[in-house]
Amino acid sequence: MKKCVNNLASLQFILQVLGGKWKLHILSILYFGKKRFKELEREIDGISAKMLIKELKDLEAAGIVNRQTINTVPITVEYSLTTDGLTMKPLLEQMNEWAVKFQQTTSKKSAGY
């Protein structure tokens, strides 16, 4: 009586959560643990502070990323994956794996033979 998979209707939802130029990049870093805002900014090459803030807000609103403010003198904010966010680690791994393989096969082909 379970539906098995007769459609992949929820796939759209993935894009709403992970869509945007930087979200996967951010997650691929938080994947390895808690990071401060500035660390993220440094590790994500090319991102502007504005976009980092925005994407982090989106991820926070989605319940994937945790925001923790620490009241130091120059304020410190740390971001990490929530419990829900952690559930997508295997998914991130598999996505990355697929991407690696796919890039290899396509580069072989375009190499001519």
Add this chain to the structure above:
Amino acid sequence: MKKCVNNLASLQFILQVLGGKWKLHILSILYFGKKRFKELEREIDGISAKMLIKELKDLEAAGIVNRQTINTVPITVEYSLTTDGLTMKPLLEQMNEWAVKFQQTTSKKSAGY
């Protein structure tokens, strides 16, 4: 001597391939087999012909989708997953699974308790 996963650098690549409003939706249909252009258009609610064409072209260029022209009187074109495209079926399944679960947990929380 293998790298294990010490970074998820290829994740960016996923977005280049699957980014765009409709690509996952298209793939979630081609997942189940070959489809004609018009069938896709009908099954993807809200998509415009222009976007369907564009997204299909992108997917074709990426080597994920196959385009086959059949010389009937009103021309028929069929789209299907390539060999490379088929390799992402497990990925699509896992993405969908995660999305389903994630939507459940978040809807529970927003239900108040």
Add this chain to the structure above:
DNA sequence: CAGGATCCTCTCCGATACTG
């Protein structure tokens, strides 16, 4: 039926300057 061309709108995203 499948797809091209054109026009138009809206959102994404970068750059910059400013606040606690």
Add this chain to the structure above:
DNA sequence: CAGTATCGGAGAGGATCCTG
């Protein structure tokens, strides 16, 4: 350091008309 506000360009994406 972390975040907000504003401006502006580029591209995504929609609607419509046209063609083989």
